[in-house]
Amino acid sequence: MRMSLWIPIALTVLFALFGSVFVVSEGRTAIVLNLGKVVRSDIGPGLHFKVPLIESARIFDTRLQVLPANPERILTSEQKDVNVDFFAVGRIENTRAFYRATSGREEDAVARLEPIIKGALRNEINVRTLSQVVSGDRSKIVSGQLQEINKAAATLGIRITDLRIKQIDLPTDGKVIGDVYRRMSAQRQQVASKLRAEGAEQANQIRATADREVTVIKADATNKGEQLRGEGDAERNRIFAEAYGKDADFFGFYRSMQAYEQAIKAGDTRLILSPDSPFFKYFNDPSGQAPKP
Numbered sequence: 001m002r003m004s005l006w007i008p009i010a011l012t013v014l015f016a017l018f019g020s021v022f023v024v025s026e027g028r029t030a031i032v033l034n035l036g037k038v039v040r041s042d043i044g045p046g047l048h049f050k051v052p053l054i055e056s057a058r059i060f061d062t063r064l065q066v067l068p069a070n071p072e073r074i075l076t077s078e079q080k081d082v083n084v085d086f087f088a089v090g091r092i093e094n095t096r097a098f099y100r101a102t103s104g105r106e107e108d109a110v111a112r113l114e115p116i117i118k119g120a121l122r123n124e125i126n127v128r129t130l131s132q133v134v135s136g137d138r139s140k141i142v143s144g145q146l147q148e149i150n151k152a153a154a155t156l157g158i159r160i161t162d163l164r165i166k167q168i169d170l171p172t173d174g175k176v177i178g179d180v181y182r183r184m185s186a187q188r189q190q191v192a193s194k195l196r197a198e199g200a201e202q203a204n205q206i207r208a209t210a211d212r213e214v215t216v217i218k219a220d221a222t223n224k225g226e227q228l229r230g231e232g233d234a235e236r237n238r239i240f241a242e243a244y245g246k247d248a249d250f251f252g253f254y255r256s257m258q259a260y261e262q263a264i265k266a267g268d269t270r271l272i273l274s275p276d277s278p279f280f281k282y283f284n285d286p287s288g289q290a291p292k293p
Contacts, residue, residue: 020052027063031095041096058104062092067110072118074125085167088117090160098157109156116152120145138165
């Protein structure tokens with residue numbers, strides 16, 4: 001009879017003993033809940049006790065873990081789409097905050113962290129060209145945003161220790177490639193139109209300048225020609241005057257020869273003049289004397 005009474009008591013004690021003990025392994029931490037409320041947190045490795053039935057323990061892995069993420073399509077400063085494949089490495093740093101924010105569900109933490117990280121990457125890539133994103137130093141892209149990411153991740157009790165970009169590619173679907181091509185083509189056409197307009201404007205300016213210079217040169221040449229012609233005529237008249245003063249008969253003979261040259265040219269030249277006209281005085285007499293009656 002006594003043995004039958006001790007057995008249930010022993011079983012109850014054993015159940016209470018096992019229900020009040022929990023073990024935290026290396027690389028993990030625990031929190032103790034009292035009717036759903038966190039009463040102890042960040043409990044390290046070892047053997048720990050709790051009140052049976054009233055308190056419960058939740059154990060979390062605090063080792064570094066890779067946070068999975070889907071590739072994200074992001075625009076560069078040139079409005080070109082790129083697919084960015086990345087991953088983040090982090091761990092739970094504050095179990096109390098982690099439990100309050102996610103109820104201890106890691107998938108909820110990943111779902112809330114992913115848009116934070118993608119938003120930070122988008123901020124960095126949006127201000128870079130495609131060449132800078134593809135061939136530049138990728139560590140600079142993530143280093144500038146890691147501090148901002150951890151500010152947001154701290155509300156989840158998580159710390160991101162590293163963020164890496166695995167691959168950056170242009171989208172492979174035809175529609176996006178077509179849109180990128182059309183956008184690039186439109187941009188190149190705008191640049192070409194601008195260059196053509198600037199070239200046409202410069203050509204018009206050069207042409208107008210050349211026309212002005214030609215007009216000025218022609219005017220100067222005409223003015224110079226008239227001046228030289230006037231000087232030549234004056235010199236000719238002076239020479240003629242000197243010649244007439246020195247030998248009036250020779251001057252008259254010279255002028256008559258010029259008149260003959262102008263009047264009698266190759267071809268059909270006909271002159272209807274009186275035989276005793278002064279025009280023929282040198283034909284009648286080499287000395288130019290008029291014939292005696």
